[in-house]
Amino acid sequence: MYSFATSIHHRITAIATLTVCAMSASPLFAADESQQTKPQVILLKLDDVVARPSANGPVAERWQRIADYLTENGIRGSFGVICESLEADNPAYFQWIKDIQAGGFIEIWMHGYHLKTADEPGEFEQGTAAEQQAILEKSARLSREKLGFPLAAFGPHWSGTTDATDEALEAVPDIKIWLYGPAKPKYFTRLSLPRVLALENPTFVPDPIAFKALYEKFHAADRDVLVLQGHPAQWDDQRWAGFLEIIKFLKSKGVVFMTPSEYLASRKVEN
Numbered sequence: 001m002y003s004f005a006t007s008i009h010h011r012i013t014a015i016a017t018l019t020v021c022a023m024s025a026s027p028l029f030a031a032d033e034s035q036q037t038k039p040q041v042i043l044l045k046l047d048d049v050v051a052r053p054s055a056n057g058p059v060a061e062r063w064q065r066i067a068d069y070l071t072e073n074g075i076r077g078s079f080g081v082i083c084e085s086l087e088a089d090n091p092a093y094f095q096w097i098k099d100i101q102a103g104g105f106i107e108i109w110m111h112g113y114h115l116k117t118a119d120e121p122g123e124f125e126q127g128t129a130a131e132q133q134a135i136l137e138k139s140a141r142l143s144r145e146k147l148g149f150p151l152a153a154f155g156p157h158w159s160g161t162t163d164a165t166d167e168a169l170e171a172v173p174d175i176k177i178w179l180y181g182p183a184k185p186k187y188f189t190r191l192s193l194p195r196v197l198a199l200e201n202p203t204f205v206p207d208p209i210a211f212k213a214l215y216e217k218f219h220a221a222d223r224d225v226l227v228l229q230g231h232p233a234q235w236d237d238q239r240w241a242g243f244l245e246i247i248k249f250l251k252s253k254g255v256v257f258m259t260p261s262e263y264l265a266s267r268k269v270e271n
Contacts, residue, residue: 039256041225041263043193044070044077045155045179046232047111050085051093058093065240066232071105075247076257080111080155080179083139086146094146101149107259109153110175113139122158124165133168140174153260155179155229159195163187177260179227191264196220199230199246206230208245221253225263 052060063079070077079100085093101108113135114123123135136154143151154175156165167187169175178185181192196218201210220226235243258266 038224039254040221040223041266042250042255042257043179043225043227043260043263044075044199044257045080045109045227045229046077047080047155047157047229048115048231048233049079049081049097049108049111050115051088051090052233058090058096060233062233062235062240066235067100067106071103074105076105076107076259076262078107078109078153078179078259080109080157081143081151082111082115082157083113083142084115086142097147098149101147105259107153107261108143108147108149108151109155109177109179109260110136110139110143110151111155112157114157116158122156122160124156125158125160125162127164129164129167129171132162132164133171136168136172136175140172143174150174152264153177153179177264179260180229191267193225193227193260195229196223196226197228199228199243204231204234204239206235206239206242206246208242208249211246212249215249 046066049059049063051058054061056064081097097108100106112123116122124132140150143149151174154169154177159180163186166182166185169178170187170189176190178188178190178192180195181188183192183194185192197211197214197220199206199211201207201214215221230243
């Protein structure tokens with residue numbers, strides 16, 4: 001099994017090789033043409049990993065299904081862990097997460113600390129920057145202590161944030177990427193990727209017809225990168241079939257699937 005870092009290196013090397021070949025094939029190659037022909041990057045942002053023992057292991061069977069599918073089909077994605085789930089001693093659950101991260105196809109990221117219910121305010125929709133920073137730092141500490149690695153990407157549970165979140169994230173050096181962040185943060189100086197659309201329309205329902213319509217409506221194909229949110233634990237067989245149809249559609253567009261950190265690394269190579 002190769003490491004996550006090795007996976008990033010191989011992926012970037014392949015992309016760089018293709019770019020060089022394209023340039024050498026045309027003496028009139030221009031930078032703006034390169035931008036037009038570069039494939040769109042898709043970041044699958046899959047939310048709400050928690051410990052929930054099932055017949056197949058320490059997580060819900062639907063999480064195992066998506067993990068197996070992505071790995072077996074060579075599709076990169078990312079799983080957002082609710083860090084409160086790292087508090088209790090749960091070696092089997094921790095090992096499952098470690099194995100997912102080490103496999104190289106799926107990156108684990110910080111999806112906040114608390115799994116809120118509908119009648120609770122979001123933990124990043126309230127509080128001062130110092131209070132939100134404390135939540136982020138607690139989550140970062142749990143990851144390092146229980147999983148043995150930092151979480152480089154963050155996306156809030158329930159999606160709502162404030163300027164305090166923006167300021168708090170800047171103070172947590174582990175976090176390099178903000179998924180569904182503002183296009184132009186006030187404080188956060190690292191990579192922020194805004195929301196354009198999601199896998200699910202409405203939430204929890206991957207509807208391929210609705211997705212294709214929104215993809216065209218928002219001219220999503222013109223974007224260099226799209227972050228697409230989904231909740232695999234909520235997908236029954238019909239919703240799963242919808243997800244597969246969306247993936248098929250995206251592949252027909254010639255997209256490249258990456259993990260958040262892999263995308264960040266590719267940007268650094270380009271610069």
